[in-house]
Amino acid sequence: MELKTTENQRMIADMVRDFGAKHIKPKMREWDDSQEFPVEVFKKLGELGLMGVLVPTEYGGSGFGYLEYVTAIAELSRIDGSIGLSMAAHNSLCTGHILAFGNEEQKRKYLPKLATAEWIGAWGLTEPNTGSDAGNMRTVAVQDGDYWVINGAKNFITHGKSGNVAVVIVRTGEVGDSHGMTAFVIEKGTEGFSAGRKEDKLGMRASETTELIFQDCRVHKDQILGEVGEGFVQAMKVLDGGRISIAALSLGIAQGALDAALAYSQERHQFNKPISSFQGIAFKLADMATEVEAASLLTYQAADMKNRGLNVNKESAMAKLFASEVAVRVANEAVQIFGGYGFTKDYPAEKYYRDAKLCTIGEGTSEIQKLVISRAMLK
Numbered sequence: 001m002e003l004k005t006t007e008n009q010r011m012i013a014d015m016v017r018d019f020g021a022k023h024i025k026p027k028m029r030e031w032d033d034s035q036e037f038p039v040e041v042f043k044k045l046g047e048l049g050l051m052g053v054l055v056p057t058e059y060g061g062s063g064f065g066y067l068e069y070v071t072a073i074a075e076l077s078r079i080d081g082s083i084g085l086s087m088a089a090h091n092s093l094c095t096g097h098i099l100a101f102g103n104e105e106q107k108r109k110y111l112p113k114l115a116t117a118e119w120i121g122a123w124g125l126t127e128p129n130t131g132s133d134a135g136n137m138r139t140v141a142v143q144d145g146d147y148w149v150i151n152g153a154k155n156f157i158t159h160g161k162s163g164n165v166a167v168v169i170v171r172t173g174e175v176g177d178s179h180g181m182t183a184f185v186i187e188k189g190t191e192g193f194s195a196g197r198k199e200d201k202l203g204m205r206a207s208e209t210t211e212l213i214f215q216d217c218r219v220h221k222d223q224i225l226g227e228v229g230e231g232f233v234q235a236m237k238v239l240d241g242g243r244i245s246i247a248a249l250s251l252g253i254a255q256g257a258l259d260a261a262l263a264y265s266q267e268r269h270q271f272n273k274p275i276s277s278f279q280g281i282a283f284k285l286a287d288m289a290t291e292v293e294a295a296s297l298l299t300y301q302a303a304d305m306k307n308r309g310l311n312v313n314k315e316s317a318m319a320k321l322f323a324s325e326v327a328v329r330v331a332n333e334a335v336q337i338f339g340g341y342g343f344t345k346d347y348p349a350e351k352y353y354r355d356a357k358l359c360t361i362g363e364g365t366s367e368i369q370k371l372v373i374s375r376a377m378l379k
């Protein structure tokens with residue numbers, strides 16, 4: 001089996017590297033320190049077509065497939081995981097949900113704005129008391145004629161404050177019924193819909209994470225995506241694709257940490273030799289490179305299957321599980337190779353280490369990926 005890199009992938013990788021050198025690298029430390037979400041960077045990514053990678057051209061997107069999408073996220077995350085995470089959440093979750101389940105009118109209304117980053121998108125599934133157990137959510141919508149009135153809160157929502165539009169999945173039926181939840185698309189400025197507290201995070205600090213609050217928020221039935229009661233089932237399908245993007249995010253962070261450690265190991269001298277000449281360091285590099293390669297194969301395999309319209313439920317979970325754990329291990333070893341300097345903010349290793357940890361948690365923890373994989377094996 002050979003997964004050939006396409007001309008488009010090569011073009012995207014070059015474009016992202018140039019973009020990163022000019023618009024991300026000079027400021028990424030500052031954003032990380034101050035936890036600033038750099039909206040202007042996403043507007044520029046929109047101009048490059050990277051905020052609507054999978055959106056067909058008829059809706060203003062780039063019309064690419066998953067191979068190009070994985071390449072774009074991995075190359076961005078090789079530079080800065082925060083930017084990769086926000087790009088992935090915007091593309092896969094909010095935009096991806098509308099693309100997959102919106103009607104023609106909703107697609108025409110929202111996709112061109114999202115694909116160009118005129119608007120930033122958010123997606124709300126998680127609640128303060130229900131993360132892994134999202135199906136047990138308590139935010140509720142009650143029907144009132146042609147309207148639904150929403151009350152409750154979502155938390156850990158990427159772009160909860162800066163997002164211009166959010167897709168939110170809320171309860172419209174009985175607790176415990178997987179067909180008792182519905183997805184609504186809601187614009188910023190809607191009465192009763194606001195952003196709450198912004199999280200102060202370990203890593204991914206330039207990616208904004210906030211609460212969403214609903215207080216008697218009235219939304220028209222035209223804002224429902226698909227059918228009433230299908231929101232949770234839709235969300236699980238959105239996550240099947242989304243997990244490929246978190247695998248790509250993990251892959252990029254792991255590759256970035258490896259690049260940095262490889263270069264440093266040849267520059268840093270101890271005992272009058274570069275530290276790369278010590279087998280203890282060289283073998284670490286060999287293990288790191290092998291794990292990155294394996295993560296890459298699983299990620300691109302899932303992407304290729306998704307392009308072919310196959311069910312990727314198990315494969316996207318495997319790619320996400322493996323690549324995210326690799327990102328954590330590789331970033332950990334990178335800090336070790338940098339020694340004391342790896343523990344300081346003067347070098348890049350500590351940021352990869354902090355950012356990598358999110359990958360084993362967001363869009364389903366490693367434990368939940370094992371649940372998805374084993375369920376697919378045992379059914």
Ligand SMILES: Cc1cc2nc3c(=O)[nH]c(=O)nc-3n(C[C@H](O)[C@H](O)[C@H](O)COP(=O)(O)OP(=O)(O)OC[C@H]3O[C@@H](n4cnc5c(N)ncnc54)[C@H](O)[C@@H]3O)c2cc1C
Binds near residue numbers: 123157204361368
């Ligand atoms: C930076 C960031 C961005 C995010 N962005 C979004 C977003 O845009 N939209 C959104 O909806 N959500 C978002 N999330 C939420 C994220 O998806 C959840 O944090 C994640 O699903 C885990 O849920 P939890 O935090 O409630 O952990 P919990 O579900 O409380 O899990 C706690 C621990 O228990 C384990 N556990 C739980 N259930 C089981 C089980 N059945 N078997 C074994 N172990 C189990 C978990 O693996 C974990 O180790 C984001 C989170 C972060 C940190």
